[in-house]
Amino acid sequence: MFxxxxxxxxxxLYFLIQVIQPILIPVCFITAWGLVVLVSWNTWSxxxxxxxxxxxMHQIPCANCxxxxxxxxxxxxxxxxxxxSEDAIYCPDYEPTTQPLPVSHY
Numbered sequence: 001m002f003x004x005x006x007x008x009x010x011x012x013l014y015f016l017i018q019v020i021q022p023i024l025i026p027v028c029f030i031t032a033w034g035l036v037v038l039v040s041w042n043t044w045s046x047x048x049x050x051x052x053x054x055x056x057m058h059q060i061p062c063a064n065c066x067x068x069x070x071x072x073x074x075x076x077x078x079x080x081x082x083x084x085s086e087d088a089i090y091c092p093d094y095e096p097t098t099q100p101l102p103v104s105h106y
Contacts, residue, residue: 059089066095 062068067078076083078093 056086056089060084060086061091061094062088064097065091066097067093068097 062076062084065076067076068083069075069077074080076088079088079091082088082091
């Protein structure tokens, strides 16, 4: 009895595979290419956003300012809360430094 049930289940499974097989190949093809397109799109978006952010961060003038101390306790003597942030890009008190900061090698 168990053998006949198993054989009938296997025959049903074989029939279902034969029916689904013509549809399965195009579905897998479309799914695979859709996944490639999504990964490519996300990679492109991440690179584009990273470049935009890097360009924006390079506009921060604090490192070349006369009031920049180079000390992490007090970065700027005029605007310590906004030093080295995006808010410092258009700082009204920016003064180009006349002498570069000494480089410390800790």
